[in-house]
Amino acid sequence: MEKILVLDFGGQYNQLIARRVRDNRVYAEILPYTTDLETIRKNKYKGIIFTGGPNSVFDMSSPHYARDILDLGVPVLGICYGCQLIAWMEKGEVSTAPVSEYGKIELSAKPSPLFENVPEKSIVWMSHTDYISKAPEGYEVIASTPDCPCAAMANEKKNIYAVQFHPEVTHSEYGEQILYNFLYAVCGCKGDWVMDNFIENTIAKLREQIGDNNVVLGLSGGVDSSVAAGLLSRAVGKQLTCVFVDQGLMRKDEGDFVEKTFTTLFDMNFVRVNCGKEFLEKLRGVSDPEEKRRIIGTSFYNVFWDEIRKLGDMGYFAQGTIYPDCIESGKGDAAVIKTHHNRVKTPGDVKYLGIVEPLADLFKDEVRRVGEKLGIPKELVWRQPFPGPGLGVRIIGEVTKEKVKLLQEADAVLRDEMSKNGYERNLSQFFCVLPGVKSVGVMGDHRTYENLIIIRAVTTDDFMTADWARIPYDILATVSNRITNEVKGINRVVYDITSKPPATVEYE
Ligand code: XMP
Secondary structure: OOEEEEEEOOOOOHHHHHHHHHHOOOEEEEEEOOOOHHHHHHOOOOEEEEOOOOOOOOOOOOOOOOHHHHHOOOOEEEEOHHHHHHHHHOOOEEEEEEEEEEEEEEEEEOOOHHHOOOOOEEEEEEEEEEEEEEOOOOOEEEEEEOOEEEEEEEEOOOOEEEEOOOOOOOOOOOHHHHHHHHHHHHOOOOOOOOHHHHHHHHHHHHHHHHOOOOEEEEOOOOHHHHHHHHHHHHHHHHHEEEEEEEOOOOOOOHHHHHHHHHHHOOOOEEEEEEOHHHHHHHHOOOOOHHHHHHHHHHHHHHHHHHHHHHHOOOOEEEOOOOHHHHHHOOOOOOOOOOOOOOOOOOOOOOOOOOEEOOOOOOOHHHHHHHHHHOOOOHHHHOOOOOOOOHHHHOEOOOOOHHHHHHHHHHHHHHHHHHHHOOOOOOOOEEEEEEOOOEEEEEEOOEEEEEEEEEEEEEEOOOOOOEEEOOOOHHHHHHHHHHHHHHOOOEEEEEEOOOOEOOOOOOOO
């Protein structure tokens, strides 16, 4: 299989580079700049990409690499810091740029294999304070910007290319084409990588890592842990135990669906812990949102770890961590941006052999593609985000068994109508909320005094901000009719037309 090495010098976009390479049907793997040359030579890469990084090449404590890497006969592309590093290794000059460039800049490119099908003028994304002030001998300057006289350089004979800008980010208009050119015109790749290869390779790696040991995975029913469970089951079958804690606050029939999927489609030990009653007991009389969240969160982990302790030798501990969870926790040499809590902390008394994270290199949409290939049902693969505290934060005030049931029924109607009308994948999130408000209504000739249901539906790219979804009135009318007719105890349905900010997506 053709492979590209992304040599990590601590940039923020390293995984994105690997992902763009994979999008071009060429497998890419990321290794730290501390990887020795012999390992790189043995791996017979079709090409090597030096990533960006936050440092200056003339600071000797910053990441460097032995110059011999440029004599392997393997094509190299340096990006940003990687570009300056090549200039420095080849005895060109790198210095602090008189004008730092940040953002979209116009690039003027000369004809080069790297710029095939790229117009002479195009927009690229720049983010640098140093620049190449003199290209090394044997290198031709192949692009410039108004403030960066050497925005790209090439030694065509040695197949070494370097670009100061970031072709991997979408703001670089022809970035995709430039990476494509590097892979196909410079490295001579054929493009033989598909998701099936990822699955095969990952299964082989998991078998090697886990050996004859056991492995335990906490399955939430969300996309990431479901796909991780699928891969692990294919790799080690019954050595895998999935622990699924059903706190009774999932959507209608969701717990049964998760259990059925993983016990019928996959080979594994599946432990379902039903603790809905205990959770409701703990939530009795509690209406403060933060207190509810705290109780649900703490109880969840207590139940989960108690179950793990019961298993005895847990072997490895698997997690459905995906790439965005890693970068935000500060992986490799990348500067820490914010601490993320998707990675579960283990209590001190729980001993395990190591952590297994089969999806740590993938983005969400890649995870979904793996899930589809593994035959995981679309309801799980395309599942919308669902808060850890479940329906507990969609019932305002005290949570009771009756309220959970009422909300589950109304929500099931909404989901059914959304699915029928093709909105399931087009909207980022939609759900019902039970605000605990009653109002007067009329049914037949009778006065009613029943519950109100709120429909919340949003579109968003990142959930930091969100817009309320413009669902057609006719669909809303059907949902309202069906909920008030089919769900006993609800006589009024309202639609939330507030964006985030000022509101949040969830209600508590
Ligand atoms: P908010 O309400 O903050 O929600 O606008 C943004 C996104 O986060 C989800 N959410 C959670 N997800 N645990 C989670 O795993 C939580 O406690 C939690 N609270 C909110 C929410 O559903 C939306 O997608």
